[in-house]
């Protein structure tokens with residue numbers, strides 16, 4: 001049974017597509033978006049790619065990123081707004097597309113392609129599978145079902161999606177199929193070393209110093225099974241770095257021996273704290289994040305707390321301590 005049958009049956013009827021993904025796009029978001037563009041190109045007269053926030057610098061080596069619009073830019077062009085189909089990738093909730101929502105007329109057909117297990121099924125068509133490694137893997141499946149002719153650019157986009165979402169095959173969402181897809185793409189001649197270099201070997205001097213400071217303040221909580229740290233605006237200013245330089249920090253925190261949950265608090269504005277959660281074995285951080293109107297995956301999730309940093313830390317860590325205590329009993 002082909003999973004995209006319903007879409008395949010009607011795809012020929014449509015010819016203008018809007019492709020979008022979540023705010024603060026990551027490797028899976030950008031890779032899926034570009035991969036989707038390559039396979040839909042032959043069906044559409046018009047394809048626009050749009051995201052609320054700009055593509056992070058570490059992903060700009062992927063060809064095609066230069067053609068991704070910011071939602072504010074697209075809103076100011078004469079482009080059409082009534083796209084036949086809107087494809088949303090890597091978003092559990094439609095709110096995750098941010099201001100892109102203002103570009104989509106009420107009732108527009110939406111294709112939801114996602115791998116978050118708390119997906120809200122907001123699409124006219126929902127292709128949601130939380131057992132896959134990444135949204136990129138779902139885009140790959142669509143390409144296979146469409147009989148698409150794979151090119152290197154497509155391969156690089158899908159490989160970037162899979163490699164980044166699995167933490168270079170380290171995380172628990174790494175599947176045999178994720179490896180097989182990369183193997184296929186390697187046979188196509190893609191350069192995975194380039195992806196690793198651009199994504200993981202790009203530490204700036206200030207960024208590494210920032211991580212040093214943040215980690216020197218690392219704290220343990222609960223039954224020493226919670227590790228957490230915070231990054232303030234002041235820290236960023238001190239080392240003249242930005243939020244991109246905190247990438248990977250929460251995974252280091254989760255890596256402490258004996259720790260189940262790693263938490264990183266980021267003071268993105270005075271009373272606006274982004275909280276990232278990572279867990280190792282059993283604690284579903286997406287369910288936990290729901291209590292703070294966040295979400296994500298069982299082993300990687302996040303939320304935003306509108307409070308001063310110290311208050312956000314106290315609220316989240318004390319709640320986490322009580323829940324991890326309960327689950328341990």
Ligand SMILES: [Mn+2]
Nearest residue numbers: 028090135165
């Ligand atoms: Mn993803």
